[in-house]
Amino acid sequence: MSSNRTIKPSSLSLSDLPWQIDWKKDRCTLCGQCTAVCPVQAIELSVFRKRNIAAINPSSLLNSSEERSLSQFETYYGIKQKTTIEEACIGCAMCSMVCPNDAIAPHRNQETDRYRFHINQDGEPRKRGGRRNSTNSLLDRIKFIRISMLTDPALDAGRHEFELRTLLGRILPPKENMARLRNNGWIPPVREIYPLIIGGMSFGALSPTMWEGLQMGIAYLNEQLGMPVRMSTGEGGCPPRLLRSRFLKYVILQIASGYFGWDEIIHAIPYMKEDPCAIEIKYGQGAKPGDGGLLMWHKVNKLIAAIRGVPQGVSLPSPPTHQTQYSIEESVAKMIISMSMAWGFRVPVYPKISASSTSLAVLNNLTRNDYASGLVIDGEDGGTGAAYSVSMDHMGHPIASCIRDNYLNLVRLGKQNELPIFAGGGIGKNGNLAANAAALIMLGASGVQIGKYVMQAAAGCIGTETDRCNMCNTGVCPKGITSQDPRLYRRLDPEDVAQRIVDLFVSFDIELKKIVAPLGRSTSLPIGMSDALGIDDYQVAQRLNIKYVV
Amino acid sequence: MCRLFALTSKEPVSPMEAIKALDVMKEGHDGSGVGILLRDLGGPFEEMKDAPILSGIFTEEGIRKLDFFMMEQGFMTKYKMSIKVPKIKMEGIPKRGLYLLRAYEYPESWDSLDQKELTTRLMMTRLKIREMGEEKEDMIVFSFWPDTIIIKELGDPLEIGRYLGLDRKDLKARTIMVQGRQNTNYAINLYACHPFFIKGYSTMTNGENTAFIPIRDFLSSRGFPGYTGYQSDSEVFTHILHYTMSGLGLGLDSYKHVMTPLQDKDLESHPDAVFLKHLKKSCRQLIIDGPNCVIGTLPDNTMFMAQDRKKLRPGVVGGRAGMFAFSSEICGLDAVIPDRDKSKDIQPMHLDTVIVGPDRQEIKICRQTEPLNLPL
Numbered sequence: 001m002s003s004n005r006t007i008k009p010s011s012l013s014l015s016d017l018p019w020q021i022d023w024k025k026d027r028c029t030l031c032g033q034c035t036a037v038c039p040v041q042a043i044e045l046s047v048f049r050k051r052n053i054a055a056i057n058p059s060s061l062l063n064s065s066e067e068r069s070l071s072q073f074e075t076y077y078g079i080k081q082k083t084t085i086e087e088a089c090i091g092c093a094m095c096s097m098v099c100p101n102d103a104i105a106p107h108r109n110q111e112t113d114r115y116r117f118h119i120n121q122d123g124e125p126r127k128r129g130g131r132r133n134s135t136n137s138l139l140d141r142i143k144f145i146r147i148s149m150l151t152d153p154a155l156d157a158g159r160h161e162f163e164l165r166t167l168l169g170r171i172l173p174p175k176e177n178m179a180r181l182r183n184n185g186w187i188p189p190v191r192e193i194y195p196l197i198i199g200g201m202s203f204g205a206l207s208p209t210m211w212e213g214l215q216m217g218i219a220y221l222n223e224q225l226g227m228p229v230r231m232s233t234g235e236g237g238c239p240p241r242l243l244r245s246r247f248l249k250y251v252i253l254q255i256a257s258g259y260f261g262w263d264e265i266i267h268a269i270p271y272m273k274e275d276p277c278a279i280e281i282k283y284g285q286g287a288k289p290g291d292g293g294l295l296m297w298h299k300v301n302k303l304i305a306a307i308r309g310v311p312q313g314v315s316l317p318s319p320p321t322h323q324t325q326y327s328i329e330e331s332v333a334k335m336i337i338s339m340s341m342a343w344g345f346r347v348p349v350y351p352k353i354s355a356s357s358t359s360l361a362v363l364n365n366l367t368r369n370d371y372a373s374g375l376v377i378d379g380e381d382g383g384t385g386a387a388y389s390v391s392m393d394h395m396g397h398p399i400a401s402c403i404r405d406n407y408l409n410l411v412r413l414g415k416q417n418e419l420p421i422f423a424g425g426g427i428g429k430n431g432n433l434a435a436n437a438a439a440l441i442m443l444g445a446s447g448v449q450i451g452k453y454v455m456q457a458a459a460g461c462i463g464t465e466t467d468r469c470n471m472c473n474t475g476v477c478p479k480g481i482t483s484q485d486p487r488l489y490r491r492l493d494p495e496d497v498a499q500r501i502v503d504l505f506v507s508f509d510i511e512l513k514k515i516v517a518p519l520g521r522s523t524s525l526p527i528g529m530s531d532a533l534g535i536d537d538y539q540v541a542q543r544l545n546i547k548y549v550v
Numbered sequence: 551m552c553r554l555f556a557l558t559s560k561e562p563v564s565p566m567e568a569i570k571a572l573d574v575m576k577e578g579h580d581g582s583g584v585g586i587l588l589r590d591l592g593g594p595f596e597e598m599k600d601a602p603i604l605s606g607i608f609t610e611e612g613i614r615k616l617d618f619f620m621m622e623q624g625f626m627t628k629y630k631m632s633i634k635v636p637k638i639k640m641e642g643i644p645k646r647g648l649y650l651l652r653a654y655e656y657p658e659s660w661d662s663l664d665q666k667e668l669t670t671r672l673m674m675t676r677l678k679i680r681e682m683g684e685e686k687e688d689m690i691v692f693s694f695w696p697d698t699i700i701i702k703e704l705g706d707p708l709e710i711g712r713y714l715g716l717d718r719k720d721l722k723a724r725t726i727m728v729q730g731r732q733n734t735n736y737a738i739n740l741y742a743c744h745p746f747f748i749k750g751y752s753t754m755t756n757g758e759n760t761a762f763i764p765i766r767d768f769l770s771s772r773g774f775p776g777y778t779g780y781q782s783d784s785e786v787f788t789h790i791l792h793y794t795m796s797g798l799g800l801g802l803d804s805y806k807h808v809m810t811p812l813q814d815k816d817l818e819s820h821p822d823a824v825f826l827k828h829l830k831k832s833c834r835q836l837i838i839d840g841p842n843c844v845i846g847t848l849p850d851n852t853m854f855m856a857q858d859r860k861k862l863r864p865g866v867v868g869g870r871a872g873m874f875a876f877s878s879e880i881c882g883l884d885a886v887i888p889d890r891d892k893s894k895d896i897q898p899m900h901l902d903t904v905i906v907g908p909d910r911q912e913i914k915i916c917r918q919t920e921p922l923n924l925p926l
Contacts, residue, residue, distance in 0.1 A: 146760075148758065148760060155860075160860065161813065161860075163813060163814075167831055167834065171831050171832055171834070172832055173832065174797075174798055174829070174832040174833050175797070175798060177828050177829075177831075177832040178798065178825075178828070178829075178832075181824070181825060181828055187828070190831055192814075411767045411771055412771065413771070414768075414771035414772060414773060416764075416767060416768065416771070416835065417768065417832070417833075417834055417835045519760060520758070520760030520839060520840055520841075521760055521761065521839045522839060522860075523810065523837055523838075523839050523859045524761070524834060524837040524839065526761065526764070526839075527764060527835070528763065528764040528767060528835075529760075529761065529763055529764055530763055531762070531763045
């Protein structure tokens with residue numbers, strides 16, 4: 001714009017943007033790869049005009065035949081960054097990835113950007129994918145302090161036998177279990193599974209290649225490595241062929257308030273070769289507690305529309321509540337039993353809720369319902385494919401104290417072995433997956449769910465908690481993980497994703513053993529072994545009922 | 551690591567026999583304490599098998615409180631054995647009040663009670679006395695049960711034995727368990743000393759119990775008032791035994807299935823696979839993980855030894871018909887029963903429970919892979 005024209009309130013300069021493109025003219029070959037790959041068209045080929053002023057060469061004055069010129073103009077082509085709100089750079093650095101000459105890279109603006117005040121054009125607040133924008137992690141600060149040193153030969157993580165599976169399902173108290181066994185009574189279904197579960201990421205939120213890769217990886221882990229890893233479908237239904245395959249037993253079918261895909265699932269029940277691992281009823285999600293699922297119209301293509309049973313090209317906001325219910329109590333009573341009944345009481349059914357100061361009320365309800373098979377609690381650091389930024393950054397409850405409160409409540413009731421609690425949200429957000437998972441297990445979780453970490457480790461998601469990329473919602477994922485555009489998702493080879501899933505779980509397993517073996521644990525998952533934990537913050541130690549160590 | 555020794559004999563023997571075994575195993579404990587359990591008693595207690603015996607340590611004030619309380623309940627002293635302590639203080643043994651071993655007549659109002667109610671009231675009485683003594687530490691009670699004596703003290707086992715005069719002629723038993731402590735606590739609490747006792751079930755252990763907290767939480771949330779205390783992580787072994795046999799009504803052969811369940815592959819091929827899979831899941835929080843050798847006795851004076859899942863602690867059982875010993879080390883066994891067939895000594899492995907029944911005639915080995923005697 002010109003200096004003598006009006007400036008619009010949302011006119012931004014490069015300095016106002018969160019990310020700035022550093023382009024090196026002397027290295028660029030103008031191949032165009034960067035502009036082609038940029039998911040938000042933040043850069044374009046541009047013509048630059050440059051004026052060169054030369055000093056007069058005295059010798060040239062003698063040669064009068066030459067024209068005397070002090071100022072020369074040159075034009076050249078180059079890469080220009082745009083400054084419009086919708087085309088602001090997201091820092092994904094795909095330009096760097098594709099540049100053959102290392103000529104371009106985004107750099108974070110060290111100032112607080114001004115862009116954040118303007119991503120609400122037309123009164124529409126910012127929506128995005130990813131996690132709460134905070135790199136803090138209480139879980140990272142928890143240490144495992146109870147190393148067996150005095151009376152124990154240390155266990156050997158590499159050589160001893162380990163049994164680190166967990167149970168998903170309602171476990172009866174020992175006496176009751178024996179009585180029902182004796183009288184051929186109904187014993188609730190219990191699945192023995194790996195304590196690291198891939199949490200609900202829907203077919204629709206994820207690309208077909210990503211989903212296929214996850215399924216292949218899980219099948220390999222189960223059938224070749226004997227690791228009973230399970231994955232929740234999220235709220236998007238399940239591809240019909242998977243519903244009718246033997247691999248369904250590795251899948252936890254999620255039903256949420258939009259009921260997307262459940263027409264297909266219900267109709268497939270008579271054709272199912274195997275029961276699903278479990279049914280997860282989603283009441284809440286840690287990333288956006290109190291808000292429903294959201295699949296934005298960009299991603300609702302023909303395939304997704306067919307699986308979900310909706311028209312193409314419309315946004316799919318699930319309501320925050322299950323519309324057929326008046327209350328969580330009613331949900332517990334009716335929905336859990338309906339779902340149990342649909343599979344002949346052979347499949348565990350459990351709710352997933354957001355961590356909240358009201359979680360205890362839900363838990364107490366579940367303890368009185370024989371059909372409730374567990375509870376998943378998703379903390380404030382949970383990820384999502386699409387949500388309002390305000391929900392992600394400011395709503396929710398930290399996972400650690402919520403899990404601890406709920407577990408200790410079960411201990412008070414004597415039901416700690418009967419109703420397993422699973423934790424989700426921010427586990428491994430700074431890369432410390434096994435340590436975070438083990439800490440939550442020792443605080444009382446029976447296992448943990450991960451989502452964002454899977455995208456990062458198994459598919460190369462570049463989103464961060466310092467607000468890099470996080471464009472999952474609009475389907476422009478530059479890695480093809482959360483896109484429904486074939487031009488993007490073909491970047492991702494399902495075989496490679498499967499391989500990385502296997503890498504992730506195998507390495508996690510080794511790290512988990514490296515944590516529990518020195519604590520003298522190997523024959524059962526150390527659920528609630530809180531004496532192993534310490535933290536260098538007195539208040540936190542008091543709150544979590546663990547040791548304060550400095 | 552502590553050292554354990556237990557003796558089961560057709561004829562009553564002096565506890566000093568067992569303490570002798572601890573002394574030869576001295577390399578393995580630091581002399582920081584000893585705990586002694588005597589059951590199936592000889593001597594004067596032989597004549598009063600049904601009378602509950604109170605074992606504990608009381609100050610003068612404590613005795614007064616105890617007498618008042620017991621009178622109020624309607625208990626009458628039937629017999630008491632006085633342990634006279636020498637006037638000269640022994641190095642390493644704290645000065646205490648009275649080591650009390652006193653048999654009581656049941657209150658008349660208890661006459662009509664069935665066995666279950668009677669035993670429950672005995673346990674509740676013990677817990678009450680313990681609670682009364684907690685504030686001033688003037689009453690320490692180890693057991694209140696028929697035909698059972700428990701003595702615990704800090705110091706070197708042999709010196710304590712002599713100091714308390716345990717070689718006296720009228721103190722003999724057919725079932726004896728002793729533990730020599732290797733102190734791993736900073737401050738030693740007598741309630742943390744093995745053997746532990748609940749309603750006729752008793753165990754002692756060496757090694758640490760790394761899964762203590764979840765097990766403690768599970769037991770103490772069973773709604774059973776006796777599952778309390780837990781000054782030592784080893785007390786849970788006694789309570790798991792009681793829970794398995796009395797709570798769930800299972801046999802001794804199930805004890806290891808609760809504490810150290812078979813792994814899935816072995817479970818599949820077990821004749822009682824269905825039952826055991828359910829047991830493993832529903833008792834998951836009772837799985838022990840430490841390196842432990844557990845020696846215990848049942849209400850009928852059956853004696854047993856069981857090892858942890860990886861068999862990380864030593865333990866040997868041997869003897870002859872009429873007398874068998876369970877020991878941490880072979881030298882302990884040699885000290886007490888030298889004239890046995892050593893080729894028949896048994897060192898139980900990770901799947902074994904070694905059992906000598908109340909007839910004391912033979913050693914039985916129960917392997918976890920064998921069919922169970924189920925109450926189904």
